Amino acid sequence: MKAHSAASRIRAVLLKEVIQMRRDRLTFAMIIGIPILQLVLFGYAINTDPKNLPTGVVMADPGPVARSIVAGMQTSGYFLIERGHSEAEARAGLTAGTLAFVVTVPAGFHSDLVRGQNPEIIVEADASDPTASANAIAALPEIVNRAIAASTQGPMSAAGAGAVRPEIIVHRHYNPERITAYNIVPGLIGTILTMTATLMTALALTREIERGTMENLLAMPLRPIEIMVGKIVPYIGLGFLQVGVILIAAYLLFQVPMEGSLTLLLSAVLLFIAANVTLGYTFSTLARSQLQAMQMTFFFFLPSILLSGFMFPFRGMPVWAQAIGQVLPLTHFLRAVRGVMLKGNDVLQTLPHLWPVTLFLLVIGTIALMRFRRTLD
Amino acid sequence: MNANGETVIDVRGLTKRFGDKVAVDDVDMTVARGEIVGFLGPNGSGKTTTIRMICGLLRPDGGEGTCLGHDIVREAEAIKRQVGYMTQRFSLYEDLTIRENLEFVARLYALSNLRQSVNETVEGLGLKSRQHQLAGTLSGGWKQRLALAACIMHKPRLLLLDEPTAGVDPKARREFWDEIHHLAEDGLTVLVSTHYMDEAERCHRVVYIAYGTIVARGTAEEIIESSGLGTFVVAGQGAAAAARALNGMPGVEQVAAFGQDIHVVGSHGPSLAESVHEVAERYPIHVAPGETTLEDVFIRLMSDAQVNENGR
Ligand SMILES: Nc1ncnc2c1ncn2[C@@H]1O[C@H](COP(=O)(O)OP(=O)(O)O)[C@@H](O)[C@H]1O
């Protein structure tokens, strides 16, 4: 009987939330529209693999191999070669931003190569936008190797240059986790859920307070846990709807592969949404107004975007930033989803990324229940 | 106390502070089963705060008591199950339909026959044809009726109504009060806060609060009686001019217009009578002893409390 009435109360809150959600057409449209918009923007408009980057070449040793390397760079499509720079001019171009790369073939390159010593080519990249230069840099070794292979078939083959590998020295660090359309999808699922799931539930209680309905709600025999469950579950459903939209669109538009088990992916998604809606609900119990709840959400959203490894490579961050990143559910979720979707990881490989999210969920949920005000004080 | 003597509300020394401000100060109140008790007082005097403490929505800073036999601090859950509380501000969901709101409430109280309860309530309200209309589109009077219907659906033993008829037209108010009397006849106890004097007269008993302190209680007759106020009714052509002259004369404490008549009120009979008769000689008016009304008493109580409050 007791359990029956608890279930009935949860049902009351849950159905009420669903009706209100459905009736708020604009918000509902945004919830479905935002993922599609983001996906299209990231997939088509935002090109993280730009071509024809202006490249200055400083040719201190105009040997045949060096020329063939430069020609190879040109044909790769990544580099738009501009010749005839002095070293000073090239460097100024890099500073001014008119050049994305400066390639220097130092004096003695050819003779080093012929003598069987490892020669150096220096590539200076404008790393102020690391993602822009990452793919071009990554393509370099292959270009150089091919150029040398082609040259050594000629007169130089006798020198046994097959064993020689010119060293390409790249100054500045660059993005080790190359962002591609595939990589965007897990990131998008994670960030969109962090944003919308947290925000929607953050407004859940503060809206009742602002509209004056909280007094009525509190005057009725509802327990805090019942309100929480009733308010959270509909938003978990909404989160799944968003994930469904993203996955279907990702498959249709970009043929993003699904290497691992869909069930495993959806389990990770469930856990992650639960963590985020619970966090939103906790914000809701702490905030006095919808505005405050919204501010808290953004305050949480920012580090999630920046420190989770979505925008910037996790391993590139200083220790303190990594420590913050480790607390965020998005960090672990990204690893789990990339693993399952792109690498085909199984349950055992995914578990290490799931338990931190579970821990987060439990801690935050406890705080929410403790913080919930049973009275209007 | 009424015949069977069962006490529904019994609180002593209730005190509530918001910051430095004492909103409710040492309030005692007892309400017996089946009573309709009016809770009166000017705006901001602490009516809502007191009602909220009685039903466990606010934690008192001092005092103790029981509601329906349950401790108001420790057993709030048990109280909530048996109380119907109608908030001052409409607090059902405006973006839910009438029916959806009632279903929500019915589920919250885990009513065993949801459909039937909701159907009966909708029909009782006479809103069957509009049950799928959003509650936010209802007029003030209908909102009040809906809110009342929603808080009696679970058959509570005590109704706490916080200014239920504020902003409602007289006919709707009359019907509202008829309904409350029907409910009380069935044994429901009602504590209702209000501004309207005519409503105070429809209560079995009245409690008057000003600046957080209860300054009068009893039946309307008792309160008028114990106030010791006497009243003269001044009528006639010169009434308005006479009223101006009376203001500030010895023994005259209130001068108020009621339509064509002027009520002159004071607590010291002889000096009041002297002043009134003196003025009657100077102006074309008739003077007759009148009935002191509850309103006269409350206005007096309010200004007394104000003097006390300012003097503190
Ligand atoms: N939540 C609150 N925080 C601060 N002050 C409050 C709060 N609720 C009520 N008050 C103050 O307490 C006093 C009593 O208010 P209230 O009980 O609402 O009076 P009433 O219902 O008689 O109009 C008022 O001065 C009001 O401003």
Ligand SMILES: [Mg+2]
């Ligand atoms: Mg009030």
